[in-house]
Amino acid sequence: MKVLTKKTDYAIRALLMLGSKRGVYLSAKAISTEQDIPYQFLRGLLQEMIRHDLIISKEGAQGGFMLKKDPDEIPIAQLIEIFQGKVQVSECMFRKQLCANRARCVLRHEIMRIEQVVNSEFDKVTIGKLIRDLDAANGMTHGSGETA
């Protein structure tokens, strides 16, 4: 069971790069090369993120992409929703004979509770948080540098 698909995975990495270099345009090529993401595939993801107002772009030479939203306001739950659709545990698992009344179905509640827990966990982790974690981890490794 794969929780994050390549799309989400790549999108997160692209956003991490954009989030680390605020105020400048990064090209799809640069991100693709640096993160080992298939170029055209990445292009599609970036366009999708523009549509969702996460980033902006600038055409032409020296163009590229830049974060639009505050990284702290981009939970990976949103990226999962964009690239993998809303988290849904099951349409309606227990039909007919097994479950007489949908309205007050306890099972359904159980399942939806889990759904919410999962969502809330993914909501807690934002691009901003990941960037800070990343900086901290790299800081520990080699002083205050961030080259490698």
Place this chain on the structure above:
Amino acid sequence: MKVLTKKTDYAIRALLMLGSKRGVYLSAKAISTEQDIPYQFLRGLLQEMIRHDLIISKEGAQGGFMLKKDPDEIPIAQLIEIFQGKVQVSECMFRKQLCANRARCVLRHEIMRIEQVVNSEFDKVTIGKLIRDLDAANGMTHGSGETA
């Protein structure tokens, strides 16, 4: 993002039926009909569950399937693992430049923490618990009967 696939969904429903009728063999046909599960597809799932020691079978006329384990000891986490594979968030999301040291990678920890939360939630819900919830729900609807 679909959390439960048809396989898991069907398997849970089959187990709920088996768990509601302890001590007798239920045929694949009966389960298939009652739960609207494609017959041969279900057969495959049942065989898989035999291999995992969740149920036993009896061949021949009047044969069928019966629970082997206590329903309270069948968490749906196990069914997810059997039919959808272990929950894995991502192989290694942040490679190369972004993440210098795998060993103490904070991001990795973050991701794995979510993984554990998800798993533990699915671990809490057992077939036994679902059956009790179900009975309670049906009980509310139409007295103490359990026909419909």
Place this chain on the structure above:
DNA sequence: TTAATTGATATCAATATAGTATCAGTTCAA
């Protein structure tokens, strides 16, 4: 003996995921 069953497998269809290709339009800079 035969109908009702499971065991074991092979195959197919549908869908989702991952990745590629192409061309038009925009912008910077030589």
Place this chain on the structure above:
DNA sequence: TTGAACTGATACTATATTGATATCAATTAA
């Protein structure tokens, strides 16, 4: 003012996963 470096838009292909079907041998109860 031209061309290289870019994005916008979209069509296409390949691969993997999921969902479903088909077949036939072996077993068992009536």
